[in-house]
Amino acid sequence: MKEIVNISVLEIAILEMGRMKRGDAFQALEVLKWMFPQDWIHFVNELELETLRLVNEGKVNVLPIEGEFKIEEIRIFTVF
Numbered sequence: 001m002k003e004i005v006n007i008s009v010l011e012i013a014i015l016e017m018g019r020m021k022r023g024d025a026f027q028a029l030e031v032l033k034w035m036f037p038q039d040w041i042h043f044v045n046e047l048e049l050e051t052l053r054l055v056n057e058g059k060v061n062v063l064p065i066e067g068e069f070k071i072e073e074i075r076i077f078t079v080f
């Protein structure tokens with residue numbers, strides 16, 4: 001039996017941007033602005049939740065590592 005994998009569109013976009021940046025850190029909001037150039041502001045909460053999930057799963061890291069998690073200020077880098 002095949003295993004069903006549930007991957008969100010934001011996860012794919014975050015990981016793809018990490019691939020395109022070749023591991024260099026990028027602004028979290030850059031993902032939304034790339035996906036939704038005109039409406040990105042409406043998806044900030046979803047990006048924050050997805051980024052936190054990916055950090056907890058060990059798929060991405062964020063800078064700064066210490067302090068409060070503010071999606072507007074963090075930079076993401078992928079763990080490949």
